[in-house]
Amino acid sequence: MPHPRHARPTRLLALALAVTVAAAGCSLIGPSGPTHTPIPPPAFGPDDLLPDLQMTKLRELFTARPPDSDRLELRFTAEFVNTGAGTFEVVGERPGGMGAPTMSTLQVVYNKDGSATRFPTSAVMGYQADDHTHWHIWDFERYELVDLATNETVTKSLKEGFCLWDTNKFDLTLPGAPEAAQYLDCAEKSDLSVVMGVSVGWGDVYDWSMSTQFIDITGTKPGKYRLLATTDPSGWMAESNEDNNTTWVDMEFSEGDEGVLNVTVTDYGPFAPVPEGAATPMPGATTMPMPGSSATPVP
Numbered sequence: 001m002p003h004p005r006h007a008r009p010t011r012l013l014a015l016a017l018a019v020t021v022a023a024a025g026c027s028l029i030g031p032s033g034p035t036h037t038p039i040p041p042p043a044f045g046p047d048d049l050l051p052d053l054q055m056t057k058l059r060e061l062f063t064a065r066p067p068d069s070d071r072l073e074l075r076f077t078a079e080f081v082n083t084g085a086g087t088f089e090v091v092g093e094r095p096g097g098m099g100a101p102t103m104s105t106l107q108v109v110y111n112k113d114g115s116a117t118r119f120p121t122s123a124v125m126g127y128q129a130d131d132h133t134h135w136h137i138w139d140f141e142r143y144e145l146v147d148l149a150t151n152e153t154v155t156k157s158l159k160e161g162f163c164l165w166d167t168n169k170f171d172l173t174l175p176g177a178p179e180a181a182q183y184l185d186c187a188e189k190s191d192l193s194v195v196m197g198v199s200v201g202w203g204d205v206y207d208w209s210m211s212t213q214f215i216d217i218t219g220t221k222p223g224k225y226r227l228l229a230t231t232d233p234s235g236w237m238a239e240s241n242e243d244n245n246t247t248w249v250d251m252e253f254s255e256g257d258e259g260v261l262n263v264t265v266t267d268y269g270p271f272a273p274v275p276e277g278a279a280t281p282m283p284g285a286t287t288m289p290m291p292g293s294s295a296t297p298v299p
């Protein structure tokens with residue numbers, strides 16, 4: 001059933017409560033350094049229709065050197081899906097008007113009785129130009145490469161933004177899954193608010209070909225590595241299960257041509273399994289890797 005985005009009655013939680021609780025929390029070290037004190041999501045009851053965000057299998061992994069650069073990139077396609085009972089919806093607002101470069105955010109959780117809870121989250125949105133030209137949530141996915149010989153993190157994703165969007169049908173047999181995409185717009189530069197999200201049963205795909213969909217592995221030697229990908233890594237959003245947000249893939253890097261590393265996948269960590277009779281097959285690479293990349297992407 002399509003869900004209305006703005007029309008439902010809301011009960012705004014007491015912000016004072018959230019701030020009091022947040023003051024007791026520890027400061028947060030994100031992938032790009034210290035950020036503001038996180039606001040914990042409120043508690044929810046059995047009639048609140050919470051989303052559940054999970055990663056699907058990481059795919060299309062390969063390394064590449066962009067033209068005119070010494071950087072070596074590990075590129076891959078990542079996707080998170082919403083397998084919960086309710087839609088995942090985030091509202092961005094900038095009450096300060098056009099002069100404000102960022103939007104503060106609210107998550108909206110709908111209830112079986114038709115009401116909705118809107119509450120502030122620690123997530124921040126910014127406008128991204130280049131090949132996106134829309135608003136993003138910063139740091140909503142985290143990617144880390146771990147050297148399996150030393151168990152040390154080699155590199156992490158940069159501060160990165162994500163527009164939440166119903167890009168892929170994942171499991172439309174889930175109760176409440178809409179047949180058609182509901183979230184397809186991350187607004188324009190001049191907009192003062194935006195509603196983004198991922199519906200029940202839908203996925204949001206970050207294709208390897210997007211400008212920032214890589215981690216910098218310059219200087220990484222051949223060997224065995226684990227790539228971990230986590231959605232909502234700081235736990236900003238309310239979900240029915242906070243313990244299934246990470247997936248990983250184990251790989252062996254070997255010397256390739258022209259300084260790239262060839263990638264052989266050896267194992268996968270837990271991921272949201274493609275349901276039997278899924279509405280559509282998982283998307284694969286539709287174009288060849290960029291010049292200078294390592295062979296064909298690993299499916």
Ligand SMILES: [Cu+2]
Binds near residue numbers: 162
């Ligand atoms: Cu974008």
